[in-house]
Amino acid sequence: MSQANETEIYKAIKEAIIQQKLRPNMQLVEDVIAESFGVSRTPVRNVLRRLAIEKLVTVIPYKGTFVSCPTVEEAKEVFEMRRVLEAAAIRKVCHRLTEEQFRQLELVLEEEEEFHRQGDWFGALRITGDFHLKIAEMAGNFYFYRYLEELVSLTYVIIAFYGKRHSIFCQDHKRILHAMRLGDEHLSERLMTDHLKEIEAELDFGEAGAAPASLNDIFRPKKVST
Template sequence: MENSSRSDIAYQALRRAIIEQALMPGTKLREDEIGAHFGVSRTLVRAALLRLSQEGLVDIRRKRTATVAIPSLDEARQIFELRHCLEQQVIHRLTAHWRPEMGEALEAHVKEEEAAARSGDTASASRLAGEFHIVLAQLAGNALLTRYLSEVVSRCSLILAVYGRPHVAECATTEHRGVIAALRTGDAAASIRIMKEHLHAVEARALPKPQEAEEVRISDILARYSAAR
């Protein structure tokens, strides 16, 4: 999958725009329009959209304009469940092959997160918050694990966009520092516990409480739909 073509440009841009919530769930993604923007034909846009749809970020239905995906509550729960599972494996691997320079790399990333947060760039901040987990996966050294986690984490941005309160900070950087600290102790069980707590916190910010789920949902979605023209 070595796709250095111009289809990739559209893919990357769209992906990032979705993750940063510049393109909200439900937004229509017309092939012509996007193609005109990037100066490529529909052919390449289609390829990009197809890729995004396989990652669950875009909804493609036959003969209908593609849209930014709107995860259902059920999907959201499944995504978080899998995220727990994958992140636990990441921690597992990291504690097994820990090296001090990994700590430095993570530290550096958190600094970036803080910088974005301080500068008020909430879009970058939330993207970087997600990418922290991707960096962890990369350090863990399993490319497939990294790929799946990337998908799952980016879909969490969608979930946050649909169900989250408008612009709550997604991942407190202090929590990330906590994860790093735990990893540095070399205590696998403790590290996993810390990560679990962090993920539960993320989930709590992204998803409404179970009992208020049903009622809040509908107006929420409708508001979004009308806003999206």
């Protein structure tokens, strides 16, 4: 199977998690997914391994692969760690932000706004993560980006389980970017920290969530050629 097809399966499963079609604790059966995409189990197994590395799914020996289900405490720890990492990253970037980097972040926010206008919740959520990761990348510390990438992926699962679909704090990002442009590290850090706290505050930790559809129902329209 080609890498392109494997990537398509990866994107479809990840999108299904973020769009709350695949709910936490739901089992991902290799045979069913393979049949839905018209492929062998090998590429499906590769995709599930990749998703496991990103902490989006959990592999339980002798039982199978399940969509990750962070507890309330784990969810809070993710946001606590994000505040620590992203505060440090944005302080560094404020001292070194170039015009080209500023324009890159502006383009990300323009794309985010476009997704909002189109009513594309999944696209807006993905770009929200890209904005944060781009700042970590610009900080010039490999570990900022590496660990934040994992935390952002976990945030997708947390929002899928505990969140509700509404605005993805577009205006927060604009204010953060404006403070960065001014080179005000203290304001930038405070705005970023408040932004992450607001996202966490919007989560409903008492919500159990609706019952998911079957894997066949979720992936039936997604056919790729072998």
